[in-house]
Amino acid sequence: xxxxxxxxxxxxxxxxxxxxxxxxxxxxxxxxxxxxxxxxxxxxxxxxxxxxxxxxxxxxxxxxxxxxxxxxxxxxxxxxxxxxxxxxxxxxxxxxxxxxxxxxxxxxxxxxxxxxxxxxxxxxxxxxxxxxxxxxxxxxxxxxxxxxxxxxxxxxxxxxxxxxxxxxxxxxxxxxxxxxxxxxxxxxxxxxxxxxxxxxxxxxxxxxxxxxxxxxxxxxxxxxxxxxxxxxxxxxxxxxxxxxxxxxxxxxxxxxxxxxxxxxxxxxxxxx
Ligand SMILES: NC(=O)c1ccc[n+]([C@@H]2O[C@H](COP(=O)([O-])OP(=O)(O)OC[C@H]3O[C@@H](n4cnc5c(N)ncnc54)[C@H](OP(=O)(O)O)[C@@H]3O)[C@@H](O)[C@H]2O)c1
Numbered sequence: 001x002x003x004x005x006x007x008x009x010x011x012x013x014x015x016x017x018x019x020x021x022x023x024x025x026x027x028x029x030x031x032x033x034x035x036x037x038x039x040x041x042x043x044x045x046x047x048x049x050x051x052x053x054x055x056x057x058x059x060x061x062x063x064x065x066x067x068x069x070x071x072x073x074x075x076x077x078x079x080x081x082x083x084x085x086x087x088x089x090x091x092x093x094x095x096x097x098x099x100x101x102x103x104x105x106x107x108x109x110x111x112x113x114x115x116x117x118x119x120x121x122x123x124x125x126x127x128x129x130x131x132x133x134x135x136x137x138x139x140x141x142x143x144x145x146x147x148x149x150x151x152x153x154x155x156x157x158x159x160x161x162x163x164x165x166x167x168x169x170x171x172x173x174x175x176x177x178x179x180x181x182x183x184x185x186x187x188x189x190x191x192x193x194x195x196x197x198x199x200x201x202x203x204x205x206x207x208x209x210x211x212x213x214x215x216x217x218x219x220x221x222x223x224x225x226x227x228x229x230x231x232x233x234x235x236x237x238x239x240x241x242x243x244x245x246x247x248x249x250x251x252x253x254x255x256x257x258x259x260x261x262x263x264x265x266x267x268x269x270x271x272x
């Protein structure tokens with residue numbers, strides 16, 4: 001396929017739904033040549049100016065194939081947005097280690113695979129931008145979402161380290177920490193709660209609060225617009241938080257107040 005008049009090329013993972021789809025659409029609208037990945041076939045909502053590339057971020061082969069394809073067609077990738085992700089919930093004690101491992105494989109190693117596959121070409125072209133979608137749950141541990149939180153905390157450290165390593169090649173990286181957005185995430189979440197779980201009652205009430213917040217969350221278009229601004233900014237900051245004001249405020253509060261006060265706030269909020 002011919003590269004059109006666009007100057008910058010973006011590859012977006014998780015572009016078949018939710019935030020990734022909105023980001024792909026906004027980037028295309030802003031003039032980027034956009035390639036969007038996901039496992040399911042391209043959804044009807046994917047704009048025709050986004051080129052779908054089937055990608056499973058848990059597969060080395062699939063990621064390699066997708067990046068090779070995009071590089072062969074477009075010649076370069078200027079912007080990588082890692083939005084692929086999923087969630088599991090359950091008490092720490094109840095979640096089988098295979099499920100916990102799989103959560104890290106999608107949300108953390110899924111980002112690692114794509115970044116590793118793309119860095120050589122970004123280094124060669126001496127420039128590029130990497131935006132990783134983290135979460136507010138990567139700033140503050142969420143009850144009954146320990147493995148999801150752990151995967152997003154891991155991304156915080158990963159992106160900080162990445163920034164030091166790649167700046168000499170004119171490559172910048174940023175982690176975007178969304179609060180609650182209305183996407184397919186809630187419906188796709190896997191709930192692990194055995195019949196006889198000692199945590200069942202608390203799990204159900206906490207998850208109900210979390211799901212209510214998600215389904216009443218912000219429009220993904222808001223995050224997408226912010227990411228386009230970021231992509232075109234002079235420099236990428238290490239991190240930004242996007243989402244409802246109250247949640248952005250909570251992340252700031254988390255930073256400045258003692259742990260035990262924040263914990264007390266969460267205990268009240270989630271009725272723990
Ligand atoms: N929605 C929120 O409130 C919220 C808040 C904080 C952070 N986030 C983060 O935002 C990101 C996007 O989530 P979303 O809210 O937009 O949820 P979503 O609507 O469920 O979209 C998730 C996307 O990730 C893709 N994906 C999942 N597993 C994949 C895999 N193994 N390989 C490739 N793609 C995969 C899905 O595509 P396929 O199913 O086609 O593979 C889909 O495109 C995630 O990292 C999530 O943790 C969301």
